[in-house]
Amino acid sequence: MNYKVCATGNKIEKFYSDAIKEYQKRLSRFCNITFLNYKNFQKLHFKEIDKYYKIVISPAGKSLSSEELSEKIKEFELTGITDILIIIGNEEIHCNEVISISSMKMSLGLTSTIFFEQLYRAYKILNNEPYHK
Amino acid sequence: MNYKVCATGNKIEKFYSDAIKEYQKRLSRFCNITFLNYKNFQKLHFKEIDKYYKIVISPAGKSLSSEELSEKIKEFELTGITDILIIIGNEEIHCNEVISISSMKMSLGLTSTIFFEQLYRAYKILNNEPYHK
Numbered sequence: 001m002n003y004k005v006c007a008t009g010n011k012i013e014k015f016y017s018d019a020i021k022e023y024q025k026r027l028s029r030f031c032n033i034t035f036l037n038y039k040n041f042q043k044l045h046f047k048e049i050d051k052y053y054k055i056v057i058s059p060a061g062k063s064l065s066s067e068e069l070s071e072k073i074k075e076f077e078l079t080g081i082t083d084i085l086i087i088i089g090n091e092e093i094h095c096n097e098v099i100s101i102s103s104m105k106m107s108l109g110l111t112s113t114i115f116f117e118q119l120y121r122a123y124k125i126l127n128n129e130p131y132h133k
Numbered sequence: 134m135n136y137k138v139c140a141t142g143n144k145i146e147k148f149y150s151d152a153i154k155e156y157q158k159r160l161s162r163f164c165n166i167t168f169l170n171y172k173n174f175q176k177l178h179f180k181e182i183d184k185y186y187k188i189v190i191s192p193a194g195k196s197l198s199s200e201e202l203s204e205k206i207k208e209f210e211l212t213g214i215t216d217i218l219i220i221i222g223n224e225e226i227h228c229n230e231v232i233s234i235s236s237m238k239m240s241l242g243l244t245s246t247i248f249f250e251q252l253y254r255a256y257k258i259l260n261n262e263p264y265h266k
Contacts, residue, residue, distance in 0.1 A: 103198050117243050
């Protein structure tokens with residue numbers, strides 16, 4: 001599974017980018033995941049944007065439990081969806097679904113960190129591995 | 134307003150304690166806030182625990198928006214509640230209310246970071262200050 005996480009807005013703080021790097025490392029045995037932090041979403045010109053299944057993260061979206069997120073990943077795997085674009089900080093883009101990680105508004109760095117932590121947790125659940133931290 | 138935030142469980146990761154320290158610094162102009170990270174809640178022997186208004190953070194609690202959290206703080210100020218104990222990682226303690234910051238399970242460090250960021254955001258809302266980050 002390939003994930004591209006795009007956080008558009010201000011540059012995120014160091015403690016959040018440190019956290020994201022750590023989760024990226026931990027996730028590397030489950031999936032490929034890249035993280036992009038741009039000022040403007042328009043600057044993100046990458047090839048074949050249409051091939052991605054697009055998920056926007058927004059407080060207005062559907063709220064999921066950690067178990068439901070892991071079920072969703074399993075569904076993607078079963079239906080052959082292999083490229084997922086996660087969009088944080090831009091709610092206007094045309095997407096396949098909108099997911100909420102909290103009803104509270106949060107900074108870009110914090111929202112990105114939560115997404116990475118939850119994706120890691122979801123893979124741990126899928127692989128029946130304990131998650132204590 | 135005095136806040137004591139007690140996170141009980143494993144030692145939290147460095148990037149989260151860096152984030153918490155930063156928000157503690159930013160919050161210092163609005164309130165007094167201390168952070169404790171203990172293995173066992175029982176080890177927390179501090180004086181006059183009864184004087185605290187106790188809030189447990191749990192995915193099972195009442196979910197609030199950032200604006201509702203700022204309203205809650207205003208209410209505390211109006212009703213003369215000055216000492217608040219925030220309990221993270223221990224859902225069995227007898228408390229005044231249970232608040233959710235997400236329907237997802239999260240690590241102790243991440244939950245603590247979100248609480249600090251949200252408290253900072255709530256004070257910015259109360260003081261009509263912009264919050265871009």
